[in-house]
């Protein structure tokens with residue numbers, strides 16, 4: 001695998017990255033063959049990765065960052081459900097998922113391609129195909145075991161994100177959904193930098209209805225506004241629980257402050273809809289099965305399709 005621009009091939013393990021303030025000056029730089037040139041500041045300037053990403057993604061019509069304030073609100077599940085539903089909507093649409101949740105890559109499992117491998121060709125990494133018009137790339141494919149823990153510092157994560165954005169050979173795509181880690185961390189800053197010239201369509205934010213999750217969504221919205229990322233809208237996941245036996249509805253995560261819909265009105269952000277907590281969604285995703293295709297008449301599938309329709313409209317408004 002090629003190294004990142006920020007982290008040279010022959011870099012020591014804790015290389016701060018060539019763009020860092022401490023390049024050439026950190027204790028890890030001692031003995032590195034690049035120490036002098038890094039310390040001189042000659043390698044600074046706009047990261048060439050930004051142009052590489054722009055060039056690589058120029059044939060991707062809609063680039064969507066999927067964000068969540070809190071972990072565990074269903075961001076990866078919703079990303080997979082929506083991408084399957086967009087791909088199913090029209091077989092002429094080409095859809096892909098890029099899983100940059102470096103510390104918890106779950107797309108290979110949720111999309112049912114856990115045992116697949118990515119291949120490298122002259123034109124970059126080839127993504128794994130889930131269906132004729134749905135592909136995925138994830139760091140999960142590069143791990144030797146599903147139990148491998150990834151413990152990386154910022155510069156190394158930054159390098160991996162740059163590679164994922166600039167070296168995957170997607171071909172022509174209508175939609176690329178980028179599944180990110182929760183919160184606003186190093187990965188998000190790297191993504192916003194590398195996508196800054198790549199005509200990012202916007203961010204899709206996933207939350208649950210309870211106030212503790214919404215508090216973090218407000219921070220996520222603030223982050224998007226600060227780094228100039230268009231907000232396509234918010235999806236409220238696990239809004240109500242539909243009992244599989246009696247079909248009665250109950251609120252597992254009570255929306256004490258009016259939930260995501262009210263928050264969207266308060267913050268002037270589009271609300272794209274809500275999805276129920278359905279045990280069959282959890283089971284299908286755990287087993288890598290296609291919920292939307294297998295249960296087309298389920299109320300959850302109808303809600304997913306409503307969200308897709310609203311998301312497509314929101315993307316069109318941006319164009």
Ligand SMILES: Nc1ncnc2c1ncn2[C@@H]1O[C@H](COP(=O)(O)OP(=O)(O)OP(=O)(O)O)[C@@H](O)[C@H]1O
Pocket residue numbers: 068070071072073074075076077078101104106181182237238275276277278279280281282283285286
């Ligand atoms: N609508 C839903 N109905 C039932 N189960 C759901 C639903 N959405 C998510 N889940 C389940 O909730 C759990 C967490 O979901 P998921 O891994 O997608 O969350 P996440 O926000 O991506 O987590 P992380 O922040 O760790 O990446 C999973 O077991 C998933 O199957």
